[in-house]
Amino acid sequence: MIPVFDGHNDFLLRLLDHPDQRDTLWLKDGREGHLDLPRMQRGGFAGGFFAIYIPSPIAHDAPDYMAAMENPPFALPLPDLIDHHTAQPIALAKAGHLLWMERASGGAFKVCRTVAELRECLAKGVISAILHMEGAEAIDPDLDALHSFHAMGLRSLGPVWSRPTVFGHGVPFAYPSGPDTGKGLTKAGKRLVRECNRLRIMLDMSHINEAGFWDVAALTDAPLVATHSNAHAVTPSSRNLTDRQLAAIRDSGGMVGLNYATSFLRRDGKQSAEMGWEDVLAHLDHLLQHLGEDGVGLGSDYDGATIPVGIGDVAGQQNLIEAMRRHGYGERLIAKIAHENWFRVLDRTWG
Secondary structure (H helix, E strand, O other), X not given: OOOEEEEEEOHHHHHHHOHHHHHHHHHOOOOOOOOOHHHHHHHOEEEEEEEEOOOOOOOOOOOOHHXXXXXXXXXXXXXXXXXXXXXXXXXXXXXXXXXXXXXXXXXXXXXXXXXHHXXXXXXXXXXXXXXXXXXXXXXXXXXXXXXXXXXXXXXXXXXXXXXXXXXXXXXXXXXXXXXXXXXXXXXHHHHHHXXXXXXXXXXXXXXXXXXXXXXXXXXXXXXXXXXXXXXXXXXXXXXXXXXXXXXXXXXXXXXXXXXXXXXXXXXXXXOOOOOOOXXXXXXXXXXXXXXXXXXXXXXXXXXXXXXXXXXXXXXHHHHHHHHHHHHOOOHHHHHHHHHHHHHHHHHXXXX
16 A cells, blocks of 8 residues: 555544544544544555634525535635634634544554654554644734644644635635635735744645735745645636646645545536546646646545545545556656655645
8 A cells, every 4th residue: 555645634523523422433443424543544544634624603594505516607605704712712622632633542643743753653654643724713813823723733724714814815615716716815814924934834725815825925935835726727616726826836846735525626516426537637637747746745635525436535545546556657656646745845844
């Protein structure tokens, strides 16, 4: 098996939603969701970014997002901003869940803060985790909480999920649509970028709109990274990256993690899991063409999206590796995509 280091998952949301079942969800080989410790071990999951994501309150008149995404075209309204007073208790709970997962694993799982720790885990067969924040709702405009979460192990942060924050604006879920959907970073957002650079926290460009992307590109001294995004030229979703954005990522020495979410993979924009490998491999080919062999990784979005039936869950991720082999990718390239490129870009970002 090729070890896979993954750019994004939402497993912490499952623990938040089912606190009385966390032992079962984490330690037992399950059939629901995409992740648990036994399936990670069975599927060659070497580690990844575990996201703190703040769910939006569900309004009684909210549209049926899943139904809409089954029938493109669609342009779904974004939820309202969530302030840091509301978000911080949820974010703290999720950070605590990740630390609990480490303790409960009996040494099989470790939260890492350096690339040296990531490499040591890979060598020893220990699954590694990076504490990541998908949307900076829990960070106050003065950035005091950023330092607190950094002390807890936060090493990666996306300024926005798709809804707005005090720092910037995300892309809506829309197909067909480009990512140029609104204003860029706020003044607080520019301070956030500079402080993340100072603390060596990786900045994630997934979900941010195009104006915000270019604001970050102009400010940051680190490689540009999108942990779980795909190619807009293949699937014209607002969540995917244009060739011009890919060129900027390449020129910065950054990378993109392929998102397994079907609505960002399928050329027709549908969310259905019933799909083959053609569109998946088309995205990988396009990303490799525009980013080079050192600029492409994997960013599954496990437990946060509909995944192609050929993968199913983390236990089936080696099916994607085998599809790459059949497509003509050599073992050296596959190893880069599967884990080596993530370590390279984190080494440059974290120092």
